[in-house]
Amino acid sequence: AAHHWDYFHVQRSDDKQVRHFLELSYAGAILRDSWVLTDVGITPSSAICCLLQREPVVRVFSAVKGETLSVLGTVFLLSTSVARLMTLVSQQCGLPVSSFRLSSPTGLQLYDCNRLHDYAIDLGMAFLVQ
Numbered sequence: 001a002a003h004h005w006d007y008f009h010v011q012r013s014d015d016k017q018v019r020h021f022l023e024l025s026y027a028g029a030i031l032r033d034s035w036v037l038t039d040v041g042i043t044p045s046s047a048i049c050c051l052l053q054r055e056p057v058v059r060v061f062s063a064v065k066g067e068t069l070s071v072l073g074t075v076f077l078l079s080t081s082v083a084r085l086m087t088l089v090s091q092q093c094g095l096p097v098s099s100f101r102l103s104s105p106t107g108l109q110l111y112d113c114n115r116l117h118d119y120a121i122d123l124g125m126a127f128l129v130q
Contacts, residue, residue, distance in 0.1 A: 025049045059126040060089050064100070068126060069093065083112040089129060103128040 024031040026040070026048050042048070058071045071088050082102060090097045102110040104119050105126055 021053050023051045023053045025051060058085065060092075060102075060129055061126050062093055062129040064095065064129060065093065080116050081112070082110045082114050082116065085110075085116070085127070086112065089127075093129065095129075100129045103130060 026042055026046065029040075031037075031040070031048070059068055060071055061068045069089070069092050071085070071092060086097050086100075086102055089095075089100075089102070093100075104110060104121065105128070107128075108119060110116075110119060110127070
């Protein structure tokens with residue numbers, strides 16, 4: 001299946017730490033897929049801006065499921081709390097937060113009350129769900 005950026009001939013990098021996506025905007029507002037252009041005042045011959053955006057990716061390896069999940073979002077600034085990351089992992093894995101723990105790539109257990117930058121975590125690193 002072709003991705004929508006293929007139609008625009010956009011060159012993207014293979015950076016595993018960042019997800020790239022196209023975003024359309026008109027008069028400074030980001031256009032949503034579900035919107036009808038005429039309903040938001042866009043007329044024929046209007047100029048729509050196409051932007052290549054970047055979004056940080058955090059990868060989490062689930063030992064329980066034996067798979068690596070990509071958790072996306074601008075929420076993943078290094079100031080994000082471990083508790084917030086655990087909530088998102090829980091939602092994506094379908095596991096209760098109380099049933100697993102997160103560890104750094106070096107095996108160091110991450111505690112809810114701390115932030116990712118407390119563990120010298122970089123975007124793109126893979127966490128371990130145990």
